[in-house]
Amino acid sequence: MKIRIISAVAAVTILVVLSSAAFAELTAYQIAKKAADMDKTKTKTATLTMTVITEKGNKRTYKFKLWQKETPKGTQKLVRFLEPADSNGTGLLTQERKGAEDLQWLFLPSRKASRQIAAADRSEQFMGSDLFMEDMGTLNPDNFDHKLLEKTNFDGAECYVIESTPKPTYNSAYGKTKIWVDQQTFATRKIELYNKSGTLWKTAHNTSIEQISGVWTYRNLEMIKAGAKVGKTTLDLADIQYNTDIPDRYFTKEFLESY
Amino acid sequence: MIRTGLHILFFAIMAAVIAFPAAVMAEVLFGGSISNQMRVRLLQEDMPKGYDWDISTLLTTVDFVARASNEERTGRMFLDMDFRYDPTGVFKNENDIEWRIKEAYGGYYSTYFTLEAGKKIYSWGKADEFNPTDLINPEDLRWFITMDRPDRKIGVYSVNMILSYQKFSWQAVAVPVFTPDILPARDSQWLPWQLEELYQIQEAFPQYVEFRQVLPKINIHNASVATRFYGTLGKVDFEAMYYNGMDPLPTFDAKIDANAEKLIQGGKALFIRQEYQRYQAAGGSFNFTQGGFGFRGEGAYYSRRYWMHDLDPSLLEVTDPLKGYEILKDMQGQSWRSKRDNWSAAGGFDWRKGTTLYLNFQYVHTQILDYKNILIDQQNEGIVTAKIQTTWLDEDLEVGFNGAFNVWHYDWLAKPYVRFKFTPDFSGELGAQIFGGAWDTRFGDMNYNDFLYTIFSYKF
Numbered sequence: 001m002k003i004r005i006i007s008a009v010a011a012v013t014i015l016v017v018l019s020s021a022a023f024a025e026l027t028a029y030q031i032a033k034k035a036a037d038m039d040k041t042k043t044k045t046a047t048l049t050m051t052v053i054t055e056k057g058n059k060r061t062y063k064f065k066l067w068q069k070e071t072p073k074g075t076q077k078l079v080r081f082l083e084p085a086d087s088n089g090t091g092l093l094t095q096e097r098k099g100a101e102d103l104q105w106l107f108l109p110s111r112k113a114s115r116q117i118a119a120a121d122r123s124e125q126f127m128g129s130d131l132f133m134e135d136m137g138t139l140n141p142d143n144f145d146h147k148l149l150e151k152t153n154f155d156g157a158e159c160y161v162i163e164s165t166p167k168p169t170y171n172s173a174y175g176k177t178k179i180w181v182d183q184q185t186f187a188t189r190k191i192e193l194y195n196k197s198g199t200l201w202k203t204a205h206n207t208s209i210e211q212i213s214g215v216w217t218y219r220n221l222e223m224i225k226a227g228a229k230v231g232k233t234t235l236d237l238a239d240i241q242y243n244t245d246i247p248d249r250y251f252t253k254e255f256l257e258s259y
Numbered sequence: 260m261i262r263t264g265l266h267i268l269f270f271a272i273m274a275a276v277i278a279f280p281a282a283v284m285a286e287v288l289f290g291g292s293i294s295n296q297m298r299v300r301l302l303q304e305d306m307p308k309g310y311d312w313d314i315s316t317l318l319t320t321v322d323f324v325a326r327a328s329n330e331e332r333t334g335r336m337f338l339d340m341d342f343r344y345d346p347t348g349v350f351k352n353e354n355d356i357e358w359r360i361k362e363a364y365g366g367y368y369s370t371y372f373t374l375e376a377g378k379k380i381y382s383w384g385k386a387d388e389f390n391p392t393d394l395i396n397p398e399d400l401r402w403f404i405t406m407d408r409p410d411r412k413i414g415v416y417s418v419n420m421i422l423s424y425q426k427f428s429w430q431a432v433a434v435p436v437f438t439p440d441i442l443p444a445r446d447s448q449w450l451p452w453q454l455e456e457l458y459q460i461q462e463a464f465p466q467y468v469e470f471r472q473v474l475p476k477i478n479i480h481n482a483s484v485a486t487r488f489y490g491t492l493g494k495v496d497f498e499a500m501y502y503n504g505m506d507p508l509p510t511f512d513a514k515i516d517a518n519a520e521k522l523i524q525g526g527k528a529l530f531i532r533q534e535y536q537r538y539q540a541a542g543g544s545f546n547f548t549q550g551g552f553g554f555r556g557e558g559a560y561y562s563r564r565y566w567m568h569d570l571d572p573s574l575l576e577v578t579d580p581l582k583g584y585e586i587l588k589d590m591q592g593q594s595w596r597s598k599r600d601n602w603s604a605a606g607g608f609d610w611r612k613g614t615t616l617y618l619n620f621q622y623v624h625t626q627i628l629d630y631k632n633i634l635i636d637q638q639n640e641g642i643v644t645a646k647i648q649t650t651w652l653d654e655d656l657e658v659g660f661n662g663a664f665n666v667w668h669y670d671w672l673a674k675p676y677v678r679f680k681f682t683p684d685f686s687g688e689l690g691a692q693i694f695g696g697a698w699d700t701r702f703g704d705m706n707y708n709d710f711l712y713t714i715f716s717y718k719f
Contacts, residue, residue: 054653060683084683085718088290103494103548110409113382115555116496117611118548124613128654249370250332254421254428258335258368259326 028146031160034186035179036141038216041242044068047082048237052129055231062087062127069246074098076251080259093256096137107256114256123173130202130223130233134173143170149178154190158183174201185209187216200226213242285330291323294716300448301709315448315710316402318345336365349401351444362414373421378414381432383487383500384557385546386605388644389623391559392500392542395432395485397507399441403449403705405692413438427490434483437475439535440507452704453635456570457511457531467528467584475505475535499543500559509533510565513595517588528587538564551610555621558604565596566627569635597634601627607644614654619646640701641666655680663702670696670703688714 026034050062063083069076074096081087089109096102107114122134144164151160159180166172175196180189191204203226208219221235249255298316322341328334339362343350350357364377384390388408398411417434443449445458461468475481483504489497514530542559571590607621621644630638643666648659661674676690691711696703 056653058653058655060653085290085292086680086683086686088718101494101548103491111382112380112409115385116494116546116548116553118551118553128614247370249368249423252423254373254423255332255368258366258373 028148028162029141031148031181031186032141032144032146032162032164032179035181035188036139038186038188039218040070041215042070043243043246045239045241045244045246046237047239048235050127050129051234052127053230053232055228057230060084060128067246067250069248069251078250078256089259091256091259093251093253095251105253105256107259109259112257114253122171130225130231131235132173135204135223143167143172151183152180154180157189159189182209185216187218202226212240215242285328287325287327289323289325290719291321292716292718293319293321294714295319296712296714298710298712301711302707315347315708316345316349316712317347318343318349333368334366335368338363349447360414371423373419373423375419376417378416379419380409380412380414381419382409383498383544385496385498385544385555386557386623387555387607387619387621387646389605389621389642391557391603391605392498392540392544394502394504394540395434395483397438397440401441401443401447401449403443405449413441426492427488430487430489432485434485434504435479436477437481437483437505437535438507439474439509442509448708449705452699453567460529460570461531464529467526468531469527469529470531470533472509472533473535481505495545495547497543497545500541502540504537505535506538506564507535509535510567510596515587515591517584517591528584536565538562551612553609555608556604556606558602560600560602562600563598564601566599567596567635568594568633597631599627599629599634601625615650617646617648620644637668639667665696665700665702668696668700668703670694670700672702684719685717686715688716
């Protein structure tokens with residue numbers, strides 16, 4: 001009898017402890033990590049259309065295809081430009097290396113050869129758009145210190161608002177960022193990016209998020225500089241596929257040059 | 260004609276067979292461009308009060324590109340052809356029109372093995388514009404080097420095989436049939452002075468000079484092979500290559516038969532033959548980046564290449580055929596060329612700040628070994644090249660300067676330009692190419708060919 005009572009108490013205690021853990025508040029770092037890992041898959045392919053509207057109202061559209069694969073050594077990416085015709089066939093192969101500088105090769109169809117180029121500065125504009133090279137990559141939450149500011153409703157979803165500041169060892173283009181993370185899906189709904197003086201620089205808004213193959217995916221991103229009246233950059237993703245078999249040879253110079 | 264027909268038939272079959280996995284093409288893409296280039300030459304000789312203007316080039320080019328591949332991208336076919344029209348007489352045919360297949364090949368591609376066959380343009384080496392190891396393709400030299408090197412290259416019928424493993428690859432290229440460089444016509448403004456002298460001899464004494472081009476026969480002994488081992492070690496891209504093949508640039512040999520009796524009967528005394536010779540080359544190149552800089556180097560050693568001798572100037576000054584005959588008699592038994600080894604190396608760096616500023620510097624040196632003053636070419640040439648590009652107006656406007664300066668002989672070339680994108684697909688360019696230096700130097704020889712140009716190009 002005594003043993004049965006002790007066992008029952010132990011079982012209830014374990015249940016209470018486990019339940020408490022489930023309902024414990026996530027830390028700011030955990031939220032940021034979940035947001036960063038939201039669409040982290042073994043492979044990813046997509047067709048991206050980037051539209052850049054300058055403050056003068058000039059509009060430029062770029063279309064490119066992305067293949068991405070995670071490997072033990074780092075992420076490998078191949079970008080092939082499709083439009084405009086002037087850029088058609090241009091390819092950029094990136095091999096991210098953990099603990100070392102990324103390696104990048106640029107292929108120009110007119111030259112019929114690729115050449116290693118200096119990995120872009122994180123604060124460099126991507127194709128003259130409002131996006132920086134840092135924005136085009138995947139941010140590692142380990143490079144930032146995170147603070148939970150508040151919980152609020154944005155775009156009809158309950159969100160955490162996390163403030164992230166780069167660690168001294170990480171050379172970011174930004175002084176800090178604020179991200180609105182959906183509490184249910186951990187999708188990032190909005191990002192405010194501040195310069196090193198603490199002034200708002202740009203705002204990114206993910207206007208279309210849906211689940212594709214079980215992965216919450218951003219279909220559309222809009223980046224607007226603070227104070228811009230007309231200028232903005234939009235990025236639309238289509239033909240998105242996850243975890244398909246992308247051969248390793250896609251991330252070689254031979255494949256980059258065979259266009 | 261038969262030679263060309265055989266080329267096309269053989270390689271079309273090979274390309275189709277190799278690309279068989281792509282028989283059901285998942286993706287077929289078309290593209291191309293239409294462009295017009297006009298050059299206005301600034302004649303500097305015998306100028307009256309103002310400049311003389313001469314439209315030396317009015318080239319319209321329509322280029323078609325077709326690409327096809329299967330879904331897995333294990334099979335691929337590529338075609339690039341263009342039609343060109345120039346009424347200024349560059350093509351020297353009735354309609355001033357030319358069409359050419361620049362590239363047409365098919366291939367099979369897998370992780371470890373690649374096989375291609377057809378007409379192809381190769382690009383080896385990491386240096387800019389001057390590539391000592393890039394030897395497979397001949398060039399169209401009708402406009403000298405005023406067209407960029409990728410535009411000058413002529414595709415060759417070839418078989419290309421690559422074996423790859425991780426970050427390393429070994430490539431072998433076989434070119435069974437020889438294709439020579441296309442040289443400028445005899446009355447072309449781009450004819451080098453060395454060739455001009457040879458043609459002067461023929462034109463001065465046409466009655467006893469025979470000039471003939473001798474192409475290598477189609478056989479295994481006249482095939483070219485090239486092999487390359489390349490890859491990435493750490494952050495350094497490297498290549499090591501070997502070439503054994505025909506030099507597409509001709510040399511000239513002369514046979515003198517100064518027999519008075521034969522001459523009286525209408526025979527020839529001087530037989531000039533335009534020939535092509537085999538040589539070997541070995542070299543390598545590298546490229547790596549550090550900070551915002553890209554560094555590169557390339558070099559090759561060439562074995563037993565033919566070099567022309569300087570011609571006896573008295574032969575060029577003679578106007579009396581009998582006097583010319585006397586000089587030829589004295590020249591009997593003399594050689595017009597000799598074999599020498601030589602080497603060439605290039606090294607440089609580039610730096611860019613986003614897409615708004617790009618700087619590129621390079622030094623190229625060539626040296627003929629075991630040099631003797633009888634050679635028509637200089638023993639040493641060392642050229643510094645510089646390229647500066649900057650963009651404005653949301654990258655729609657590009658302003659740039661390309662220059663080359665020979666530090667050994669002080670000849671130079673300057674190419675400033677402005678390019679504007681009216682729309683993403685339509686651009687216009689205005690520029691100039693200015694030459695300077697002594698008449699017997701590479702750039703100075705073209706001193707009277709300075710020109711302004713415009714290029715309008717639409718891509719689709």
